[in-house]
Amino acid sequence: MPPLSRNETIKGESRFLRGTISRGLENVVTGALAEDDTQLTKFHGIYQQDDRDLRPERARKRMEKAYIFMARLRVPGGALTPRQWLAMTDLARTRANGTLRLTTRQTIQLHGIIKSNLRPTIQGIHAVLLDTMAACGDDNRNVIATPFPTSPVHAEVLATARAISAHLRPRSHAWHEIFIDGTPLTPPEQEEEPILGRTYLPRKFKIAIAIPPLNDVDVFAHELGLIAIAGEGRIAAYNVVVGGGMGMTHGEPDTFPRTGDLIGSITPGQVLALAEQVVTVQRDWGDRSDRKHARLKYTIERYGLDPFKAELERRLGFSLAPARPYHFTRSGDPTGWLVGQDGNAHYCLFVENGRISDRPGRALLSGLAEIASFHEGRFFITPNQNLLIADVSPSQRPRLEATLSAHGFDHGPSVLRRNAMACVALPTCGLALAESERYLPTLLDALEEIAASAGLAKDEITIRMTGCPNGCARPYLAEIGLVGVRPGIYNLYLGGAFDGTRLSKLYRRELSHDGILGALRPLFATYSADRRPGERFSDFVIRTFVVRPTTAGNRFHEDLSPDLAAA
Ligand code: SRM
Numbered sequence: 001m002p003p004l005s006r007n008e009t010i011k012g013e014s015r016f017l018r019g020t021i022s023r024g025l026e027n028v029v030t031g032a033l034a035e036d037d038t039q040l041t042k043f044h045g046i047y048q049q050d051d052r053d054l055r056p057e058r059a060r061k062r063m064e065k066a067y068i069f070m071a072r073l074r075v076p077g078g079a080l081t082p083r084q085w086l087a088m089t090d091l092a093r094t095r096a097n098g099t100l101r102l103t104t105r106q107t108i109q110l111h112g113i114i115k116s117n118l119r120p121t122i123q124g125i126h127a128v129l130l131d132t133m134a135a136c137g138d139d140n141r142n143v144i145a146t147p148f149p150t151s152p153v154h155a156e157v158l159a160t161a162r163a164i165s166a167h168l169r170p171r172s173h174a175w176h177e178i179f180i181d182g183t184p185l186t187p188p189e190q191e192e193e194p195i196l197g198r199t200y201l202p203r204k205f206k207i208a209i210a211i212p213p214l215n216d217v218d219v220f221a222h223e224l225g226l227i228a229i230a231g232e233g234r235i236a237a238y239n240v241v242v243g244g245g246m247g248m249t250h251g252e253p254d255t256f257p258r259t260g261d262l263i264g265s266i267t268p269g270q271v272l273a274l275a276e277q278v279v280t281v282q283r284d285w286g287d288r289s290d291r292k293h294a295r296l297k298y299t300i301e302r303y304g305l306d307p308f309k310a311e312l313e314r315r316l317g318f319s320l321a322p323a324r325p326y327h328f329t330r331s332g333d334p335t336g337w338l339v340g341q342d343g344n345a346h347y348c349l350f351v352e353n354g355r356i357s358d359r360p361g362r363a364l365l366s367g368l369a370e371i372a373s374f375h376e377g378r379f380f381i382t383p384n385q386n387l388l389i390a391d392v393s394p395s396q397r398p399r400l401e402a403t404l405s406a407h408g409f410d411h412g413p414s415v416l417r418r419n420a421m422a423c424v425a426l427p428t429c430g431l432a433l434a435e436s437e438r439y440l441p442t443l444l445d446a447l448e449e450i451a452a453s454a455g456l457a458k459d460e461i462t463i464r465m466t467g468c469p470n471g472c473a474r475p476y477l478a479e480i481g482l483v484g485v486r487p488g489i490y491n492l493y494l495g496g497a498f499d500g501t502r503l504s505k506l507y508r509r510e511l512s513h514d515g516i517l518g519a520l521r522p523l524f525a526t527y528s529a530d531r532r533p534g535e536r537f538s539d540f541v542i543r544t545f546v547v548r549p550t551t552a553g554n555r556f557h558e559d560l561s562p563d564l565a566a567a
């Protein structure tokens with residue numbers, strides 16, 4: 001047996017996620033925590049980072065890095081009340097870097113929190129009945145679900161997302177003890193983790209629920225995907241997808257993104273048992289020696305899908321029913337005004353790369369805080385870094401629009417921009433190889449011009465960028481994916497399906513800004529001239545042999561064009 005990874009020992013010796021975090025928070029000699037504790041804080045939704053922009057200067061001055069922390073909320077289904085929104089705005093202003101960052105998993109990150117502000121931040125989150133538990137770490141992450149109340153089954157799906165999240169959450173009281181109360185609610189030796197186990201999961205675990213025809217959650221990118229099958233205003237069944245994931249490492253072909261496999265269907269009453277047993281199979285079968293191969297997608301590749309399904313059904317004590325028919329039409333979010341069958345109006349606000357801030361000419365943080373002060377409905381963060389202002393009464397609609405306009409909100413970004421997203425990357429992400437959130441807007445300025453001159457100004461094409469191959473903005477499911485290699489240089493992927501059902505393929509390696517434009521300009525021109533009626537950009541590049549389709553997740557690195565394969 002290969003030796004266990006270091007993280008397994010850290011978890012096992014942590015006394016259910018306590019480590020020495022409490023002591024570290026009180027140590028004023030350094031702005032950092034002990035190294036092992038930085039692995040444990042992830043289970044509490046907290047990452048230790050440093051401002052990478054400041055690294056050279058601080059190194060020159062022989063100062064320690066500018067340590068800061070990121071706190072990520074657990075918000076199943078993305079739903080927040082206006083009061084909670086206001087509290088998060090206040091924390092962003094008083095304890096963090098003055099911004100709220102909406103994420104691709106339907107939650108909020110607060111960046112730039114210094115160590116002495118961590119406890120007050122988490123207490124401020126707790127005060128409005130929110131938490132950051134299991135938002136990161138080797139556990140079940142924020143459960144995401146289609147946020148649009150326009151679907152008649154949305155309320156049921158939201159309740160299911162919340163129930164799964166509560167069921168799979170760590171049972172340890174460490175979060176309360178360290179950040180809220182200070183005293184143990186339960187002595188650690190009396191605690192138990194009946195589902196996750198003493199050493200928790202081998203790696204992160206992700207769940208999404210989609211309501212067709214919208215695949216806004218990218219249901220095939222998750223360890224466990226549930227596709228709600230509606231019947232007469234209620235959910236009749238959920239189709240079950242297992243083994244999806246995005247991350248890979250450049251130059252290591254045994255790491256790859258993978259779309260999940262559809263293995264059958266269950267009734268709504270079976271959801272919690274199913275989620276629990278998919279987790280326990282992965283808990284027991286997942287690779288605990290090599291974290292690069294520890295996700296469920298590799299467990300399924302190693303054991304095979306049929307043995308995995310057989311073990312799952314054995315643990316469940318029942319067989320899955322055959323999968324039900326379903327149809328997706330798109331990924332991403334429909335932005336702008338939407339009206340539900342009950343007549344309620346909802347405004348899906350496009351938030352560029354999820355960053356909500358006040359900057360000259362565009363005070364989105366203040367504008368949304370003002371809206372939260374009079375809005376009587378709910379807010380939903382979408383899985384595409386946007387914000388849905390839900391349940392807007394007709395009388396409030398003009399006030400909402402006027403408030404957005406008064407704060408410089410742009411109601412008319414191009415369709416290209418509305419279908420684009422980028423991960424955080426620099427300066428906070430310790431793993432970033434290149435810019436992403438700070439660079440994509442500039443690239444889009446140029447691509448908008450190219451698209452317009454090719455006659456594609458009104459065409460939806462999904463573009464996603466990440467600063468490294470980990471895949472946080474799910475670039476391998478975009479029609480155009482750009483993945484950072486080193487500063488200013490990106491690999492270009494093409495052919496991910498518009499509805500999120502097919503992975504992309506590497507098209508060009510190591511492109512600069514001009515290289516990206518040079519590669520896409522002729523493709524936009526031929527697409528505009530030669531496409532078939534209704535043909536999507538990604539389907540066109542496959543039909544015209546620009547790239548070959550990825551037919552299964554583990555074939556992502558195969559069937560490259562001859563020049564790339566040879567390189
Ligand atoms: Fe991610 C690590 C940001 C969604 C795959 N991700 C990170 C870290 C925490 C960097 C780190 O470990 O030090 C990034 C923090 C950056 C920062 O400064 O804020 C980070 N990931 C994000 C967010 C904020 C991107 C965004 O711009 O919205 C998303 C937060 C989600 C949330 O709210 O929970 C985010 N990350 C994703 C997704 C998309 C998804 O889940 O749908 C993926 C791909 C799906 C998947 O997991 O396969 C993703 N993040 C990763 C990976 C690669 C994991 C792998 O096993 O392949 C890492 C690195 C790791 O875990 O070692 C990573």
Ligand code: SF4
Pocket residue numbers: 423424425426429430431432433436466467468469470471472473
């Ligand atoms: Fe950081 Fe890479 Fe994730 Fe971007 S994709 S946030 S660079 S880990």
